[in-house]
């Protein structure tokens with residue numbers, strides 16, 4: 500489905516963020532990208548739809564090399580890739596429905612989008628998607644009236660409205676609390692499975708990646724240093740991805756967080772007595 504071949508990116512600053520990344524993502528696979536800050540996860544995701552221009556290498560979506568396309572062809576091909584962002588990227592003053600319909604912008608003629616006249620089939624589909632993500636009762640609310648988790652559901656529905664063949668997902672839960680994060684990851688992975696839709700998910704949270712991803716790719720300094728099933732992600736593999744010091748710090752951070760959550764639960768339970 501997606502084949503990356505020797506994909507590299509060197510920024511104008513001289514910083515090489517990706518070194519010869521070669522990766523195949525088959526139809527229906529949900530792949531989690533992990534790695535320390537600065538490893539190149541966002542760069543990799545953004546090189547696929549050319550929000551960042553690759554310096555060299557191939558980005559084959561089916562048999563089209565996206566890295567080679569001119570502007571007009573790229574615009575057409577980008578419809579095939581849905582993107583979901585950490586900060587949702589919604590138009591806050593538009594309604595939930597209008598935000599979802601904006602996923603169709605690549606398909607409707609300019610005058611129609613300008614007048615916000617979408618074909619009835621698009622509107623029907625947008626309602627079905629809002630129903631699927633649990634927001635049917637919020638269709639007419641403004642996006643800025645929603646919670647973070649609800650906004651991300653709109654982001655998911657908008658990406659799906661595009662009818663994509665691939666989803667790129669950039670830290671979808673980084674702005675959400677742990678419980679909402681799990682709900683969003685569950686929804687996302689269920690929808691991908693229902694549709695046989697492949698996804699690449701840039702995910703900071705290792706336990707969340709282990710729980711929800713089918714395959715994990717670990718990046719370090721722009722290179723793939725791990726590629727395997729979540730249960731192959733041993734302590735040794737994590738140390739290789741994050742380095743000894745960072746991995747120990749992350750583990751300590753997780754333990755602290757778990758202790759703080761347990762403490763808060765105990766206090767609430769004591770108050771409720």
Ligand SMILES: Nc1ncnc2c1ncn2[C@@H]1O[C@H](COP(=O)(O)OP(=O)(O)OP(=O)(O)O)[C@@H](O)[C@H]1O
Nearest residue numbers: 510511512514516535536537538539540541542543
């Ligand atoms: N626009 C840019 N110009 C120059 N260097 C950049 C640019 N964007 C990213 N970089 C550099 O490329 C490297 C990879 O960055 P990238 O954001 O892809 O990493 P990441 O793994 O997504 O990190 P994080 O988890 O912190 O978001 C870093 O060293 C970063 O400083």
